Amino acid sequence: MSEIKIGDYLLERLAQLGTRTVQGVPGDFNMGLLDQIEDHAKLEWVGNANELNAAYSADGYARIKGTVAAVVTTFGVGELSALNGVAGAFSERVPVVHVVGVPSTGAQGSRSLLHHTLGDGRFDAFETMSRQVSAASAVLKRSEGAADEIDRVLTVAVRQARPVYIALPTDLVHAKISAKNLETPLDTAVPANEPDAEQYALDVAFRHIDEAENPVILVDACAIRHNCLQETRDLVEKSGLPVFSTPMGKTAIDEDHEQYGGLYIGSLTSNGVKEIVESADALILIGALKSDFNTGSFSYRTPKQKTIELHSDHAIVGYSHYPDVGMKGLLPKLTKKLEPRRQQRLDATRKRITRFENRLPQEDGDTISQAWLWPRLGQFFKPTDQIIVETGTSSFGMLEAKLPPSSHFVAQILWGSIGWSVGATLGVALAAREEKLGRTCLFVGDGSLQLTVQEIGTMIRQGLKPLLFVLNNDGYEIERQIHGPQRTYNDIAPYNHKLLLDFFSAPEDRTVPKDESHRKDPQPSAKRYHAVHSKAELDELLKSDELDNVQAIHLIEVFMKRGDAPAALKRQAQATSGSNKYE
Incomplete structure (x- = not known):
């Protein structure tokens, strides 16, 4: 192979780095590249519900794979929607490659008044924004040097463990360049110390x-x-x-x-x-x-x-x-x-050393308390399980659980973007399937879930089988612990979680026939909903073969008392409230 299209060159480099899944949302400026992704022998395209979720998912994927993850968006509207997720990856040191399909070099050169622009002829405005949360950027403008630019930013992503940005114009996706660089793997090793x-x-x-x-x-x-x-x-x-x-x-x-x-x-x-x-x-x-x-x-x-x-x-x-x-x-x-x-x-x-163990507290009553829940879950997990928590009660609560060998604790503790965990769970589950790891277990509050709940549909479409634990404590408990426990701004519109898995599943009797012969997605998995109100109910469920040998996506709604919180969260909330000086 002496020549290769620029889009294919980028994809081959991603595959060489270990990426097997590319995520994002289609838009008219990136569809040429999406064709190449779907036709690539080593890559799978996973379309997300929106670009923010796609960036969250890429973040989760990279954490488990230990290599770069790729997210593809379209110019302007798409890339800005993803930017919060990319910023989180920058903050938390996660190598996400953000590939943006941009207008043709001719349209940019003539400053055309195109859709998705700001209407003032500035085609560099969004890349300028992204520079603040990217370790390196490559805005491709010609075939010459494109391979070297792609190699440069991908190397930075791996070495610095941070996101990078690549702008690929529509007319360069199929432009031919030399394939010679691909014969030599990227040198991503950290330079030796002096x-x-x-x-x-x-x-x-x-x-x-x-x-x-x-x-x-x-x-x-x-x-x-x-x-x-x-x-x-x-x-x-x-x-x-x-x-x-x-x-x-x-x-x-x-x-x-x-x-x-x-x-x-x-x-x-x-x-x-x-x-x-x-x-x-x-x-x-x-x-x-x-x-x-x-x-x-x-x-x-x-x-x-x-x-x-x-x-x-x-x-x-x-x-x-x-x-x-x-x-x-x-x-x-x-x-x-x-x-x-x-x-x-x-x-x-x-x-x-006193060994760290999962010790259940001696409590009266059968109400599921935060103090009891987390060590009990620690007893439930198995080696190679993936355990994703949301910023809030689950992030602090899971700190009190001893986790098994070779498991992964996945949390966004520094950036703390509400709803991140649901999108991240998709990426974690995709990576866990590729790496043949254990169960993927999400712990998210009823409030956080509402921001990114759409990605459950993508999980079902992909045939993934995560365990989704929804902690229903009637709103934003972490915020109530910090400030305003009785304020209405910490309330949410309650969802009927029993209907979620069915809502996000395509009905079997579709009225509009579709030709899906081109699809590479797995068949959607079976699904199960569980409501648990007591320690006894949850204990029985956690011991069941259903959750031990998972054959379907499960949504487990755990009803908990409003105002209860993990001990670490209560102490942190006091410290945060004091530093905010609201009082």
Whole structure:
């Protein structure tokens, strides 16, 4: 193959990076590319209900696949609808490739007054907006250099774990270019650290740890995002040190590991964990992302002079900063230096750590409480399950559940866009099917669900079988905890959730015959609705073969008391309310 169309070149590069699903919404400026996606041997097109949901879904897909995800929108109206989802991926360090079909180069050159424009001849306005939430942009304007531009931005997406933007004009989709670049895979490996700088930082970090009596490891989000999980787990295993995680780092370390002690969230932390972490005389932070909800409103009590921070592109030891010394290269060398004293440290760790377990509270009555729900769910999950939570009660509640080995905790804790979890569940389920992983389980409140509920229809059309747990507590409980518990702005119009799965399914007796011979979608799955009002009902359902050996999409509506909230949420809400200074 000596030549290839530009659109096909882009798709082949995505396939080489491991992407198998492309999502988005059709529009007249992107349909030429959509033809190529549907005709591509390695890619599947999944059309979404809207562009915002498509971006959310791409976010979820990338988190599970560990590679880039692609979302395709049309110029102007489509790309702006997706922008909130792309911004969330930028904030949370997720590599989403946003491909925008734009008007032809001729129309742009003549500043034509086209639909989907602002009516002032500016065709660069939307790309300018996207630059604020993109690590790199490529606005293709000619065939020459198109392959190099595509390669450049895709490499940035992988290396920086952030979204990139590609504008592809309608007349360039089928333009031919050389296919030679495709013979060489993209070099997405992190550049090696400068040897002398790395050695110096390594020696200083090792000395801090080796001389400490109570060193501790704290794992955070960027260990996951920057593909450093194996290096991090090797450090934990071979150092023998106690390890904890942050909310954004949950499940980076298996929670049944003998060295794992639980979550550290600053002042929101349980006393046992708090004492161990805050008394550490050497704290090794791996991939720290110190947002308010990730740190208990910035309430870490860990002295800087005793802290070693390892990031993707720099390291900090005490008050010394080492630029261009990334954790990917540094971690294996630090592990090797710490390994000789593993057994000594492991013996000490076993004495200090209280194992994190799912313990049900002793409560009177059969009402489903937040305190009971989350550890009970922790007992329900199995290895390789995907567990998606929404910003709100489920995000904080699931922190109190011990999750099984090789499971994935999927949450948008930093960006916190309401409704994100429903769209993300579609992407997670698609990726889990491709990777042959376990069940996909969503936990979303009745309020959050309403923003993105349409994507349940896409799940059904795709034959996916997620377990959708809808927590019905009559509105926006997280907002009520922060402010205005009796205000009407925290109320919602109640849905009849019993009808949702049927509503989003195509009737079997369609009155309009359709030729669907071109479709590659799987057959829609069967569907089940469950309403649970008591601990006994939920306990029985969680033990059932239906939810253990899932053969259909299930919507489980869990009725809970308004005003009840997880303990961590209550503490965080108090801190957030105080910082907002509404009173």
